[in-house]
Amino acid sequence: MGLLTCIAVAAGAAGSVALAPVALALGFTSAGIAAGSTAASMMSAAAVANGGGVAAGSLVAVLQSVGATSVAGAGGTVAGIIAALV
Known part of the structure; x- marks a missing residue:
């Protein structure tokens, strides 16, 4: 895995972990x-604006995805990153 890919994965994981409390609130x-x-x-x-x-x-x-995976997802994301980097 390349350096830029590792950075992108880490940034995405950090973003989802940071958004989880906002999504839940x-x-x-x-x-x-x-x-x-x-x-x-x-x-x-959003549904009205997009025709249903x-x-x-x-x-x-995006927020629904973060909210749906926030409880187990944060730990799973971190474990996935560690596994990808090792």
């Missing part, structure tokens, strides 16, 4: 988007 949880939360409002607005669906790669999609 907004209502993006491992069980889905919490009813009545800011996340629910964001998803609704949330675009892949959008802020809502």
Whole structure:
């Protein structure tokens, strides 16, 4: 694995770990988007703007992904990086 690839993987992992508390506070949880939360409002607005669906790669999609994997994902990401570097 090249140096730039290692740096990119580490940056992505750090970003997802850093976003996890934000995602959870907004209502993006491992069980889905919490009813009545800011996340629910964001998803609704995104769906209306995109004709009924949330675009892949959008802020809502990224935060949902982070929220869905935040509990187990942080440890898994760190373990994955260590395994890739060794």
